[in-house]
Amino acid sequence: MSRPESRDLKLTLYIANKNYSSWSFRPWIAMTQKGIPFTEHLLQFDEATGHAHFIEFSPTKKVPALRVEQEGAETVTICESLAILEVVADLFPEASLWPEDVMDRAKARAFAAEMHGGFFGLRGSCPMNMRREIKALDLDPYSAGAVVKNVERIEQIWSECLDQSGGPFLFGDFGAIDAMYAPVINRFEKYALSDSDVFGRYRKAMKALPAWQQWEEAALKEPWIVQEDEA
Incomplete structure (x- = not known):
């Protein structure tokens, strides 16, 4: 078509x-x-x-x-x-929905694919739950280690993108790559997985979106x- x-x-x-x-x-x-x-x-x-x-x-x-x-x-x-x-x-x-620059678009798609096909420790142990009380999970050492590794890699991606673009979103304006990481914001927050500056800045931008607020409500x-x- x-x-x-x-x-x-x-x-x-x-x-x-x-x-x-x-x-x-x-x-x-x-x-x-x-x-x-x-x-x-x-x-x-x-x-x-x-x-x-x-x-x-x-x-x-x-x-x-x-x-x-x-x-x-x-x-x-x-x-x-x-x-x-x-x-x-x-x-x-x-x-x-994707960056106009060819190399930026390729990077955004790579990071989106990484989210789509990876981070199983985080996804398995910390399901998205908008209603959940903010508190850490008591995980076994293996599961906790997998989650920590996922958090570190995700924050590495966010830092690289936000440092280059200047924000507020990963490639400047909100796009498909931000949509792919939107549920991760909920997971980081609800399971108390990070207090980093990069998470704080990105969470603030994402949760200020009218679409986020409409879904959460x-x-x-x-x-x-x-x-x-x-x-």
Whole structure:
């Protein structure tokens, strides 16, 4: 499908619980903050069935999923947060989701891919939870070590980017790379993982975004509890 006019598109973003779904948060905050029009479709996690009802809109039974409809063309469903950010960036180039400079864009995509395919210690031990009380976890030495290594690498990325761009976001303006690291802000804060200056500056910028505040407000109102994510 060649790039259509954005006004001819209908986008539907399927997501799950805003309190927990870090992968849903990533494309949602990018599209919302950038003013990209879409319809939100939220369904609850159902751990007991392995989220079987997600098959109705997602061939992987995972969220998020983006349905792209265009009159006269085949409806396409895109799964995986990073792929969704890429297709939205292509469909809405005026949103400037990736840096304009070729080398900056390559670095941003590399750091996004690192987030997408790594940091398993942090992600496994510290699930996103917008409602969680701020307190450290009592982890076994192996798990704690993995989390510390992840935190150190993430702060290295943030420092490199913010030192070069001057902030407030990783490559100056808010973009897809910031959306990929948005749930990490919640994890660092809620599990008391860092008191560094780079985290403090970046957290302040991210949490000041209207899209962040809109998501968090909705998350805090959700009544559903997913015990698996209540670390």
